[in-house]
Structures are given as structure tokens and as C-alpha cells.
Amino acid sequence: MSSRIYDCIAAIADVIEENKDFLTDLDREIGDADHGVNMARGFHAVREKLPKDDPDIGAALKKTGMTLLSTVGGASGPLYGTAYMDAGKVAAGKTEITAEDFGEMLKAAIAGIQKRGKAERGEKTMLDSLIPAYETYTEKVAGGADLVTALEAACEEARKGIEFTKTIRATKGRASYLAERSIGHQDPGATSATLTLETILKFLKG
Amino acid sequence: MVGIVIVSHSAKIAEGIKDLALQMAHDYDGIYAAGGMEDGSIGTDAVRIMNAIREADKGDGVVVFGDLGSGIISAEMAIDMLDGEGINVKIADAPIVEGVIVAAVEASIGSDLNRIIEESEKTRDFRKIQ
Numbered sequence: 001m002s003s004r005i006y007d008c009i010a011a012i013a014d015v016i017e018e019n020k021d022f023l024t025d026l027d028r029e030i031g032d033a034d035h036g037v038n039m040a041r042g043f044h045a046v047r048e049k050l051p052k053d054d055p056d057i058g059a060a061l062k063k064t065g066m067t068l069l070s071t072v073g074g075a076s077g078p079l080y081g082t083a084y085m086d087a088g089k090v091a092a093g094k095t096e097i098t099a100e101d102f103g104e105m106l107k108a109a110i111a112g113i114q115k116r117g118k119a120e121r122g123e124k125t126m127l128d129s130l131i132p133a134y135e136t137y138t139e140k141v142a143g144g145a146d147l148v149t150a151l152e153a154a155c156e157e158a159r160k161g162i163e164f165t166k167t168i169r170a171t172k173g174r175a176s177y178l179a180e181r182s183i184g185h186q187d188p189g190a191t192s193a194t195l196t197l198e199t200i201l202k203f204l205k206g
Numbered sequence: 207m208v209g210i211v212i213v214s215h216s217a218k219i220a221e222g223i224k225d226l227a228l229q230m231a232h233d234y235d236g237i238y239a240a241g242g243m244e245d246g247s248i249g250t251d252a253v254r255i256m257n258a259i260r261e262a263d264k265g266d267g268v269v270v271f272g273d274l275g276s277g278i279i280s281a282e283m284a285i286d287m288l289d290g291e292g293i294n295v296k297i298a299d300a301p302i303v304e305g306v307i308v309a310a311v312e313a314s315i316g317s318d319l320n321r322i323i324e325e326s327e328k329t330r331d332f333r334k335i336q
Contacts, residue, residue, distance in 0.1 A: 034248075034249075038249065041247075066253070069251070069252045069253055069280075069283065070243075070244070070251045070252065070253035070254065071243070071251075072249070073215075073243050073247065073248065073249020073250060073251070073276070074249060074250075074275070074276050075275050075276035075279050075280075077249070077250070077251070077252065077276065077280065078252055078276065078279045078280050078282075078283040079279070081252070081283070082283065116279060116282070116283065117279065173275065174275055
């Protein structure tokens with residue numbers, strides 16, 4: 001029997017693999033055409049290296065982050081690597097998480113990405129999906145919503161965040177070389193971040 | 207002696223710059239190339255970079271040169287992961303080819319870390335055509 005956390009991360013790996021060409025095509029428009037290929041390579045390695053039966057959520061996220069660091073290859077390696085590792089620190093030793101825990105994990109992941117990428121909201125990055133998703137998530141939880149209900153609302157905001165990235169120019173990453181020409185295209189990082197949240201939601205709904 | 211780590215998306219670029227720098231500083235053996243991914247593909251790998259920094263450190267510190275994009279982010283990640291090991295390591299904000307050559311020459315004559323960074327960062331202003 002594999003653990004819940006293994007199954008959840010394996011589900012994310014599946015979705016990244018299914019969307020490999022889509023993410024790479026998005027990145028071809030405004031970047032170096034490697035986001036999907038890189039992420040798929042990273043999550044393929046995660047699936048190989050992650051212990052199937054360890055239920056420790058913190059340990060699994062840490063292992064996922066470390067693996068992404070050394071196998072993704074592009075900037076999304078250290079960015080997602082830091083996000084998973086920092087979320088893992090919040091969940092250290094836990095085999096179950098509450099709605100509040102998940103909010104703290106999301107917060108830690110976002111802080112890690114911001115520190116690593118030196119980026120703010122509004123720069124056409126994954127933060128444009130993750131930050132509004134986090135804000136809505138914590139609002140809903142504060143209002144008494146459970147994890148799944150709050151995450152459902154968060155995913156909606158993350159999708160709006162993707163749409164927002166179409167309207168702005170990139171000032172970080174490879175797309176910033178294109179300046180005004182990056183407007184009109186959605187950000188591949190915001191897209192993969194949203195896919196991740198949606199997959200966690202789908203997994204939790206069963 | 208200060209060590210040098212070259213970070214590039216391409217293993218060939220990192221090795222090539224190392225060869226080029228050693229032409230100028232042939233007695234110096236402190237350059238470590240951390241280019242590409244373990245499987246040979248294009249990309250940067252923070253763990254590989256971290257290991258290269260450890261190897262390059264002989265006690266006097268290490269200067270790291272990166273190419274573009276994740277070359278720098280992965281190097282920063284590697285340095286953060288070495289926190290607590292007491293290695294004095296800094297990233298030079300310099301063009302990778304010119305910067306490494308100047309750093310190798312400075313390191314080979316025994317300059318300290320700060321001086322090597324200062325001298326290699328001056329290459330940002332080198333004009334190629336007068």
C-alpha cells in the first residue's frame with residue numbers, strides 16, 4: 001500500500017507529464033521552450049526516488065523538493081524545489097494535515113519562491129496564481145470553510161491569475177527579454193502552479 | 207588559495223571556459239566546472255554546484271561565476287544549502303568568460319576572495335572594440 005502523500009505527489013507527476021507539451025508550447029511563446037520537458041523530467045525522477053510507503057508528509061515534500069532541484073534543470077528547479085522543501089518544513093513529522101496546516105504550507109512555499117526568485121506579484125510569474133489563491137484560501141478557512149471548499153475557491157483564483165498574466169509584461173525570467181511582446185501570452189509557471197493546486201484538490205475530493 | 211566554480215547550463219561551456227582560463231593561469235588547479243545536468247542535458251543543478259563548491263574550497267573561500275537565468279538562481283540555492291559549513295563563498299557579478307579568466311589569474315598569484323571578486327567584476331566594463 002502506498003501512502004496518501006505518495007499518491008498525491010504521483011498524481012501531480014501524472015498531470016505534469018500529461019501537460020508536458022502544453023507547458024512547453026506556452027514556454028516556446030515567451031521563453032526557452034523547456035518548462036514542460038524540464039518539469040516532466042523532474043517529476044519522473046521524483047516518482048522513482050520517493051519512498052512509496054512512508055506516510056510522513058514533511059519528509060515526502062522535502063525529498064520531492066531536493067529531487068526537483070537536481071533534475072529539473074531550469075529556474076523552475078530551484079523555485080519549485082524551494083517551494084516543496086519549505087512547505088515540507090511546516091509539515092515535518094505530520095501524517096495528516098488540517099486546513100490551517102495547508103494554509104501555512106502554501107504560505108511557506110510562496111515565501112520560498114519569492115525569496116529564491118526575488119519576485120513580486122504582477123511580474124508574470126507563478127506568484128500571480130499562487131498569491132491570490134493563498135489569500136482566498138486563508139479567507140475561506142478563517143470563515144470556517146474546510147480544506148476542500150477553501151481549495152476549490154483558491155483554484156478559481158489561481159485560474160484568474162493565469163488570465164491576468166496574459167495582460168501584463170514579464171519583468172522576471174527569460175520572458176523579460178521580450179518585454180512588451182510577452183503581453184498576450186499566459187505564463188507557463190502560473191499555469192503549472194495552478195495545475196498543481198487543481199491536482200491536489202482533485203486528489204482530496206477522491 | 208581561493209577556488210573558482212563555473213556554473214553554466216552547458217557542460218561544454220563550463221569546461222571550455224576552464225580550459226581557456228588555465229591557458230592564462232596554468233599552475234592553478236582550483237577551477238571546478240559545474241555545467242549541465244548529471245545526465246548530460248542542458249540545465250543547472252544546485253546539488254552539483256553545491257558539491258563543486260565543497261571541492262573547490264581549500265579554506266580560503268570560493269568565487270562562483272554563473273551564466274544566465276537559473277545559472278544564478280541555482281548557485282544561490284547551492285550556497286544557501288551550504289549554510290553552516292563555514293565556507294566563504296560568493297557569486298561574482300561579472301561576465302562569465304572574462305570574469306573567470308581574471309579570477310584564475312588573481313587566484314593563481316594568491317589574491318584573497320574580495321580582491322578576486324573586485325578585479326573580476328571590473329570586466330563588466332571591458333570594451334571589446336575601441
